Amino acid sequence: MKNKNIKKIKEFGDFQTPRLLARQIALFLRNSGIDPSTIIEPTCGTGSFIHASIETFPKADIVGMDINKDYIELISEKITSIKHKKHIFIKQADFFALDWKKELNTYKDPILIIGNPPWITSAEMSILNGSNIPIKSNIHRYSGLEAKTGRSIFYISEWVIITLLNSLSGSNGALAMFCKTSVARRVLVCCESKKLMISKSSIHLIDSKRHFNVSVNGCLFICQLKPNSQSYSCTIFQNLNSDHPIQEIGIIDGNLVANIHLYEKWKHLHIQVFRYKKYVDNLLMSLLDRKKCYNNW
């Protein structure tokens, strides 16, 4: 493959979801009781989730968007043969150019947002000299120093998911997206800090090697929303077929805790360590102050 094409694939995070996996995900969502009036795939690519949604949720309106004109033409051609296509809307759109709150207001509730947003970080994008990136991208509101030390590096998919959850917050919608598990965890922390109205969330691990031939820790991240709900614990399952959680993560004092049940059991130790750390910090500060006084003197 030519270098120019490889650069384009990386910049646009162009790794299409296999049809079989998209179908499994759609069925899983339906069997979990998610019953949307509108399904939106904001970066639909060649349309695996569009087809899976048409098959699995025949009554829902379906909206597909992608920045790539060729993909939009391809899907539009494919759906001409579908009988009840009145409720399928496919359009070319740049995710970063849309006002998502306004956009979602034009569709029937409840909305399910589904898909697999681009897999690239802001740092990789700048190495590629790419421009497919949001302009105002400091989603976590990092300070200048944190931004300089690299903490402000983010995944494009993280930005996409947070933007969508922010716009869905206050509704009865849901979001189900394939992403890295690290992205799902970062999103959860951000939801808590922004107090978005999440009622339930879960992570279902997916074998990325098998489905995408890449070695990343990928998952289906599901967030269900409800007005006035603020629940930021998240249950992790081994795969889409498992009913038994392997872990429950959560946010405590703004920090992600890997196992909230174990944390509850042992939190007294953490509090003691925290007090001790504060004591040592204060001691060091006063020693430094004394040294300063001595030097000045």
Ligand SMILES: C[S@@+](CC[C@H](N)C(=O)[O-])C[C@H]1O[C@@H](n2cnc3c(N)ncnc32)[C@H](O)[C@@H]1O
């Ligand atoms: C990882 S692929 C997934 C495609 C599809 N969602 C799927 O699951 O098969 C990411 C898709 O995002 C699209 N994309 C990248 N940047 C975009 C943008 N700024 N706006 C809309 N779509 C974009 C790419 O063209 C590509 O089709």
